[in-house]
Amino acid sequence: MLENGAEHFISVDGTDSLADAVQALTGGHGAHAVVVCTAHQGAYDESVNLLRFGGRVVCVGIPEGDMKPIASATAGVMVAKALQIVGSAVGTRKEAIEAVEFAARGIVKTHYTVEKMDKLTDVFNQMDQQKLKGRVVIDLSG
Numbered sequence: 001m002l003e004n005g006a007e008h009f010i011s012v013d014g015t016d017s018l019a020d021a022v023q024a025l026t027g028g029h030g031a032h033a034v035v036v037c038t039a040h041q042g043a044y045d046e047s048v049n050l051l052r053f054g055g056r057v058v059c060v061g062i063p064e065g066d067m068k069p070i071a072s073a074t075a076g077v078m079v080a081k082a083l084q085i086v087g088s089a090v091g092t093r094k095e096a097i098e099a100v101e102f103a104a105r106g107i108v109k110t111h112y113t114v115e116k117m118d119k120l121t122d123v124f125n126q127m128d129q130q131k132l133k134g135r136v137v138i139d140l141s142g
Helices: 018-025 041-050 075-080 093-104 117-128
Strands: 031-036 051-059 084-087 112-116 135-139
Touching: 018 041, 031 041, 041 051, 112 117, 117 135
Parallel strands: 031 051, 051 084, 112 135
Antiparallel strands: none
16 A cells, blocks of 8 residues: 555554554544445444544445444444544545546556456455455456
């Protein structure tokens, strides 16, 4: 992730407490915002724990399966820390232009692999096991 322009990266694999790691990086305050882009419910359940006073969770990805509330978003925590949870399905035209400009400057890098159609079952298995990194493009040519 650092090669993509991030200043810090906390791996969810092998990190005992994401909240503690975020607290350490922010001088004990927590993050201003957490943008959840994954379809994994666990990321939503942990998101509120990463915020500072007045922080905001931005929900972009839609968790798979049955819809569940965010486990860490109890009324007491939401009120005591003055937190917000908002949804964002799509950005504005201006935001899309800004994103394209980031990509053109090389700040954003795409991580993908190309697989033949005969590997489709393997791709779905990786997705199901949450082991897939980035995106997969299925090559439909001969």
